[in-house]
Amino acid sequence: MKMADVYRYLADGGVPQPKSDAPPELTSKVDTVLGIVAWAGTAAGVAGVLITGAMMAMSMRRGEGSEHMGRLGMVLGGCVLVATAGPLVNFVF
Template sequence: MNALHTLAATQLAVTAGVTDELDKVLGIIAWLVTAAGVAGLMMVGSRMALAVKTGEFEEHLSQFLMVLGACVIGATAGPIVGFVL
């Protein structure tokens, strides 16, 4: 039984060492997705503000929803990959 615990601990240590690099890459990608989401929402918001100021009423809701959908996909990608690994 002790040998089984030792083998399991060794396997977990090897697996943790392998996924360290993947965790770093996923962390960087998560930060980039967050920055892109904030930038996208700011761009859509500025377009909405300019459209109201100039009196042109365009449909910005579809752009807003597209950016929010991309944020949701990006936010859920990391936990899904973490669950699979």
């Protein structure tokens, strides 16, 4: 696609709709792998929150200072990234 075509689409307000030339067998396998990776990411996020919560509870019981809030923030940030990755990719492509 030439840049002139891109500018024409932008001026018309239309969005180009590319055609998929991938074979259906490959597409279904890629979808399966991406689904497994998405579930693994979700499971890792849940496990991270549970482990961080358990570590916070143990340190509170021992009377130690808690520096786990930063870790909890990082885990929750990762959860947000995993949760929004799929919709962002669908929006862009």
